[in-house]
Amino acid sequence: MWKWFFLLVVFSSIYAQKIDISVAAEGAILINPHNQKVLFAKNEQEPFFPASITKIATFIYILDNEHFDPEAIAIASHKALTYVAPRQKQEGQYQLPPYWLETDGSSLGLKPFERMPIKDLLYALMLRSGNDAANVLAENCAGSIDVFMNGVNQYLAHLGCTSTHFDNPHGLHFPTHQTTARDMSLIMAKALTIPFFREIVSSESYLIAPTNMEEKRTIKQYNRLLKKGKYHYPWAIGGKTGYHSKARYNLVVAAEKDGRMLIAVLLNEPSSELCYKDAIALFDRAFSETKKHKLLWDTEKIFTVKIVGATALLEASPSLPVSYSYFASEEPQIFASIAWQNVALPIRKGQEVGVIRIHDENNILLVSMPLLAKSSLEPHWLSRLGLFFSNLLKQ
Numbered sequence: 001m002w003k004w005f006f007l008l009v010v011f012s013s014i015y016a017q018k019i020d021i022s023v024a025a026e027g028a029i030l031i032n033p034h035n036q037k038v039l040f041a042k043n044e045q046e047p048f049f050p051a052s053i054t055k056i057a058t059f060i061y062i063l064d065n066e067h068f069d070p071e072a073i074a075i076a077s078h079k080a081l082t083y084v085a086p087r088q089k090q091e092g093q094y095q096l097p098p099y100w101l102e103t104d105g106s107s108l109g110l111k112p113f114e115r116m117p118i119k120d121l122l123y124a125l126m127l128r129s130g131n132d133a134a135n136v137l138a139e140n141c142a143g144s145i146d147v148f149m150n151g152v153n154q155y156l157a158h159l160g161c162t163s164t165h166f167d168n169p170h171g172l173h174f175p176t177h178q179t180t181a182r183d184m185s186l187i188m189a190k191a192l193t194i195p196f197f198r199e200i201v202s203s204e205s206y207l208i209a210p211t212n213m214e215e216k217r218t219i220k221q222y223n224r225l226l227k228k229g230k231y232h233y234p235w236a237i238g239g240k241t242g243y244h245s246k247a248r249y250n251l252v253v254a255a256e257k258d259g260r261m262l263i264a265v266l267l268n269e270p271s272s273e274l275c276y277k278d279a280i281a282l283f284d285r286a287f288s289e290t291k292k293h294k295l296l297w298d299t300e301k302i303f304t305v306k307i308v309g310a311t312a313l314l315e316a317s318p319s320l321p322v323s324y325s326y327f328a329s330e331e332p333q334i335f336a337s338i339a340w341q342n343v344a345l346p347i348r349k350g351q352e353v354g355v356i357r358i359h360d361e362n363n364i365l366l367v368s369m370p371l372l373a374k375s376s377l378e379p380h381w382l383s384r385l386g387l388f389f390s391n392l393l394k395q
Helices: 051-063 086-091 118-126 131-142 145-159 181-191 195-201 272-287 381-394
Strands: 002-011 027-032 037-042 073-075 115-117 205-208 217-220 236-244 248-257 260-269 292-297 303-305 314-318 322-326 334-341 352-359 365-373
Touching (some): 027 181, 051 236, 051 248, 118 205, 145 181, 236 272, 303 352
Antiparallel strands (some): 303 314, 314 365, 352 365
16 A cells, blocks of 8 residues: 655656757647657747648547558548639638538549458548548548538547637638648647658558559558658657648658657748748757756665654665656656555665655656665554554454
């Protein structure tokens, strides 16, 4: 049994040293998804049009469904493959269904009644950025695209995306189809917990099997951070690009170096080149940080607690020095707590009598260290006398 006693001690500054850098994006954020630390932010709560980075949300909503079957066959309907010219949407004051495709948007070239495994459609969604694949996936997974989008928005709200509303599964422009850099970082953080997502977005290419209407075809990675060339970034895990004229250029991408994972979100960039340059600059600046180490207590630090019936206070010290490491841009606010074991007297020197735990402000455990008795502790003579008579009465 454990008895909790919280130390009313807070260590470290409340505000970490954010990365000092400038980016061309109108909205941006750099986060560590493991500890929820924000290393850099610019207008991270402002709404922007996301374009095709919407497809990350479409992907994770499908895969987080308990009935998800990657080998199930989806059938493309006429409704899911309805195309209009972009100007028709504008001239109609966007009265047309928001999921209708645009003739100049990216697509896989699906045909009505074409049959394809869900797995292949997901690769087409993320690598080819197929808007038609998004509609076919949504319709087949939920029965209708409208029902699918209701589910997506509820799902995103559950993830904590308080400023996001998506009207379609692909990201083509619609006035109320918006998100923020912060919300996209949460969506990407969830996506990175799904192995199949990481498999797809890190792929350079994928061979789609023949269908009832097409021969086999190869699709290739769009993200230039993962391709050989000027913007190749060796620590990039993967992500998603997005563009349309009103959203301009968007990028959500993750990178990992020496076990430290970071997510960069860049919204409303003037060019795709600046997206890649800004992402690389953010990652490089963060990965150049040297880890700091802070000692809280050494093994001579003594913590005390009153034990009923003991001759003195119980004194205990950490079995090893209590310390933690951090990067300057992720410096945590520290809270310490002790759990004392409900041990019976007598207590012997070196006996484990408790544990000290260090958490950050997000209640993430940083350190857990046993506390050992500094010396033996005997019961008071009155306690021994009481125990004697208690045992006598039981006879």
